[in-house]
Amino acid sequence: MRTVAVVGASLAGLSAARSLRKQGYDGRLVVVGDEPHRPYDRPPLSKEFLAGSLAEAELALEGDDEDLAAEWLLGTRAVALDHRGRKVRLADGREVRADGFVLATGAAARTLPGSEGLAGVHTLRTLDDARALRDELARGGRLVVIGGGFIGAEVASTAYALGLEVTVVEAAPTPLAGPLGEAMGAVVSGLHADHGVRLVCGVGVKGLSGESRVDAVLLEDGRSLPADIVVVGVGARPNVEWLEGSGIALDNGVKCGADGRTSLAGVVAVGDCANWYDPRAGHHRRVEHWTGARERPDAAIATLLAQGAVEPGVPRPPYFWSDQYGVKIQFAGHAAAADSVTVEAGSADGRDVLAVYRRAGDPVAVLGMNQPRLFTRWRKQLGAPR
Amino acid sequence: MMIPACRLADLPRGEAHRLDIDPPVSVFHTDDGELFAIDDTCTHQDASLADGWLEGCEVECPLHASKFDLRTGAVDAPPAKLPVRTHEVVVEDGMIYVQLSLAAPNLPPCISARLAGGPA
Ligand SMILES: Cc1cc2nc3c(=O)[nH]c(=O)nc-3n(C[C@H](O)[C@H](O)[C@H](O)COP(=O)(O)OP(=O)(O)OC[C@H]3O[C@@H](n4cnc5c(N)ncnc54)[C@H](O)[C@@H]3O)c2cc1C
Ligand code: FES
Numbered sequence: 481m482r483t484v485a486v487v488g489a490s491l492a493g494l495s496a497a498r499s500l501r502k503q504g505y506d507g508r509l510v511v512v513g514d515e516p517h518r519p520y521d522r523p524p525l526s527k528e529f530l531a532g533s534l535a536e537a538e539l540a541l542e543g544d545d546e547d548l549a550a551e552w553l554l555g556t557r558a559v560a561l562d563h564r565g566r567k568v569r570l571a572d573g574r575e576v577r578a579d580g581f582v583l584a585t586g587a588a589a590r591t592l593p594g595s596e597g598l599a600g601v602h603t604l605r606t607l608d609d610a611r612a613l614r615d616e617l618a619r620g621g622r623l624v625v626i627g628g629g630f631i632g633a634e635v636a637s638t639a640y641a642l643g644l645e646v647t648v649v650e651a652a653p654t655p656l657a658g659p660l661g662e663a664m665g666a667v668v669s670g671l672h673a674d675h676g677v678r679l680v681c682g683v684g685v686k687g688l689s690g691e692s693r694v695d696a697v698l699l700e701d702g703r704s705l706p707a708d709i710v711v712v713g714v715g716a717r718p719n720v721e722w723l724e725g726s727g728i729a730l731d732n733g734v735k736c737g738a739d740g741r742t743s744l745a746g747v748v749a750v751g752d753c754a755n756w757y758d759p760r761a762g763h764h765r766r767v768e769h770w771t772g773a774r775e776r777p778d779a780a781i782a783t784l785l786a787q788g789a790v791e792p793g794v795p796r797p798p799y800f801w802s803d804q805y806g807v808k809i810q811f812a813g814h815a816a817a818a819d820s821v822t823v824e825a826g827s828a829d830g831r832d833v834l835a836v837y838r839r840a841g842d843p844v845a846v847l848g849m850n851q852p853r854l855f856t857r858w859r860k861q862l863g864a865p866r
Numbered sequence: 867m868m869i870p871a872c873r874l875a876d877l878p879r880g881e882a883h884r885l886d887i888d889p890p891v892s893v894f895h896t897d898d899g900e901l902f903a904i905d906d907t908c909t910h911q912d913a914s915l916a917d918g919w920l921e922g923c924e925v926e927c928p929l930h931a932s933k934f935d936l937r938t939g940a941v942d943a944p945p946a947k948l949p950v951r952t953h954e955v956v957v958e959d960g961m962i963y964v965q966l967s968l969a970a971p972n973l974p975p976c977i978s979a980r981l982a983g984g985p986a
Binding site: 491495544771799801852860 | 931
């Protein structure tokens with residue numbers, strides 16, 4: 481292989497570039513990214529960076545003197561993958577020819593239809609989003625967060641600490657029921673009420689009101705929540721539109737095997753845009769978490785360099801963390817597979833639970849709130865080959 | 867400075883013992899029976915490496931999974947960027963002692979700020 485093109489210059493793309501060099505690839509390496517910035521870390525965007533306690537320079541993912549001998553084409557978007565011609569076409573008309581391709585285009589925040597062009601309405605995915613929201617929060621006022629998922633909850637927690645009056649609206653009866661199950665979703669989202677942040681559940685959002693600037697969030701039950709700032713945290717969708725027509729199999733992202741291989745030879749996919757086959761769960765899953773974007777490129781690059789001739793290992797169970805109201809939340813495994821959840825240490829009321837999810841008696845997932853030591857033990861046990 | 871940590875017999879293989887000095891230091895007993903001492907606080911954020919995942923000569927941070935080499939203190943990958951300090955370990959009469967390094971520690975920004983009297 482003489483040239484590899486990595487498309488997407490964030491955590492998964494950078495990790496893939498690093499894996500290439502670590503695994504001995506010494507050919508030409510081109511990294512394409514549509515943001516103008518060098519790779520930066522997203523988790524602090526809803527936490528320390530938004531709170532103003534972490535400077536922009538500290539978001540950098542690369543080491544100070546790191547040199548991957550790569551050609552960085554930043555601020556330019558890939559618009560098509562031409563597999564026959566072995567090239568990627570860029571929005572500015574340039575083309576990158578390569579023998580191997582790594583797709584790492586991540587995900588983009590979902591928006592609310594009809595909210596375009598209304599000042600005071602934000603989503604949070606990129607550094608530019610975070611800068612804009614941070615400046616707005618600094619002015620204070622009433623914040624309504626639409627969506628009680630992890631990003632919404634973290635923004636609520638950060639804004640609360642900054643002194644804003646915060647309301648979180650969630651369409652489901654309990655936030656986080658998807659990733660954590662209903663019982664534990666309720667425990668974790670109890671953190672909002674503990675801090676006097678209002679949580680409105682079980683009602684959808686009909687729309688926003690305001691002339692040029694938002695002034696309220698309108699609910700489906702007819703209520704209206706006055707708002708100076710609105711954050712829409714209703715999930716993300718994979719950035720794969722540019723791959724349509726390339727012949728690659730797409731299904732909720734780029735469909736790929738447990739080792740990142742896609743339906744096209746010489747093309748692997750990593751990070752939030754990839755819908756991996758998960759051998760533990762027995763189906764495909766698109767996992768939008770930091771650790772997967774950081775670790776899975778190792779396997780995908782091994783596959784790419786071996787031209788598919790390696791056996792994929794079983795990846796560690798998916799893991800994520802979240803920081804809300806000073807509580808470290810950690811989760812690993814698959815909540816949906818469980819038929820029971822038991823609290824093994826701490827308590828739900830104390831907001832320091834260590835809860836283990838089981839299926840037919842076997843642990844399949846673990847949740848910790850401020851329990852890093854016990855959590856790590858359980859996580860290790862979950863990851864052990866059975 | 868030589869600091870007594872704990873009795874070797876009280877630190878099983880695969881376990882770590884944290885010394886509550888400032889900044890804290892931890893002694894790791896690997897599955898192969900080797901002993902290492904490093905600064906306990908991850909260089910990324912406020913996490914105790916004694917709570918981490920010990921495998922071979924490496925400990926993985928319990929929060930965001932950067933790995934530190936117990937022999938050199940080197941870090942493998944983000945989010946942490948700086949190494950941790952390593953300290954010498956001496957065993958005498960069944961007692962583990964730590965010889966503290968004279969190098970400056972690499973503490974995470976949140977802790978350095980606290981030590982400097984700034985906001986945590
Ligand atoms: C605010 C926030 C907080 C988070 N907090 C946590 C947390 O606490 N814990 C946790 O586990 N995870 C967290 N995450 C998730 C984590 O950051 C993501 O899983 C991770 O960033 C995924 O990396 P990626 O490289 O796959 O995708 P991304 O980081 O989305 O990067 C993809 C890159 O590709 C670029 N791109 C897209 N399309 C194209 C194209 N056609 N051509 C060129 N470039 C393109 C994008 O602009 C982007 O720069 C958080 C995410 C956000 C946004
Ligand atoms: S606190 Fe250790 S890697 Fe983040």
